[in-house]
Amino acid sequence: METVIVLFNRDLRTRDHPALAEACARARHVVPLFVMDPAIRARHRHGFLIEALSDLRSSLRDLGGDLVLRRGDPVAEAVRLAGDVGASAIWTSADVSAYARRRQERLSRACAERRLQFRLFPGVTIVPPDRLRPAGGDHYRVFTPYWRAWSKTVHRSVTGPPRVVTLPPGAEPGELPAGPRAPYGHLRGGETPGRRRLDLWLKLCLADYARGHDELAEDQTSMLSPYLRFGCVSPAEVAARAAGYPGAEEFVRQLCWRDFYYQVALAFPDLPRRDYRPREVDWNEDAHAADAWRAGMTGVPIVDAGMRQLQAEGWMHNRARMIVGSYLTKRLKIHWRVGGEHFAELLLDGDVPNNWGNWQWVAGTGNDTRPNRVLNPLRQAARFDPDGAYVRRYVPELASLPASLIHEPWKAAPRVPGYPAPLTTPDNG
The missing domain is CATH 1.25.40.80 (Serine Threonine Protein Phosphatase 5, Tetratricopeptide repeat)
Structure with missing residues (x-):
């Protein structure tokens, strides 16, 4: 082959990139392309993305190539670039969100109209999401049987980076987008x-x-x-x-x-929008309670610590995610979409399958086999933050309280100035 465009999306690396590896092995020229899609709203992780793109560009330049950057509709820009450089193929990694699948379908049709080869490659997951199916079903609804099948599956071989990436004449790299760095601690984007x-x-x-x-x-x-x-x-x-x-x-x-x-x-492409397993829940539309939860001012220290960690770092410990999610959906009875959207806005790792799958799990509308499960925040705090170090780190107004009161400041006399009383009783259930 003469020239192949490799369209990057959520695969910003040179190592173990099946589409890039095969393109470099089979084609004389390869154009690594990333398109900044204005239809995807810039969120808290925009700065992390820019850092990742900068690092990818540096790695590709070390291999003799470059990262070609464009802004606009990814399908239109990829097809336009194919015409500019005389490419005969556009290859990309398969993804699963509803938006990604529509993009893939549009790109497939556009390539067919222009007689360009279009191929989807693995790489976003370990086992392709359509590989494992239970008897009589299109996907696994419960994790443990999936884990057993997944563990027995032979995983594909991991490949190294290509030895060389050679751009065709006329492939203008384009400028890396600017963007303010978000305050997400010590994590830096990139391979x-x-x-x-x-x-x-x-x-x-x-x-x-x-x-x-x-x-x-x-x-x-x-x-x-x-x-x-x-x-x-x-x-x-x-x-x-x-x-x-x-x-x-x-x-x-x-x-x-x-x-x-x-x-x-x-x-189930509607995972971010409707119940995976419908349940009759009388959801609470208390905007004040939802705002207090977002701000880390619920009056329940272990919940507030998790929410403030999210604000400060774009990250939250996984156990804390379960605690704050259960508190929002099971204690405050606020819809899981409220929590999922807040996480999608701030989390560096927020993606469609895991963010919304986990929110439905904790709300009891998803893949949890115990949909009525409620995590008691005080018991969770006693078990996983026994001396209150996590709370002290993220809720400094409580730092002077002794360990016996750090998770129950409402028992202190007088109350801690500036820290609210609990929105709802945290110690039942």
């Missing part, structure tokens, strides 16, 4: 920092993951999910490398949960 984090975490932290990954103050989670969300690291490579270390099974199981929700989203 280079993502791989650095992966290397260190596997060597230093994985062995203790099963014991400590629920401890809120220690936060022994990998924090790789933003890099997986943007494809800065390959989920297949993460799983393959983790498997070589002691204590990997619990971590790999979490990667399987990610794949699980992708196959749910493929089968």
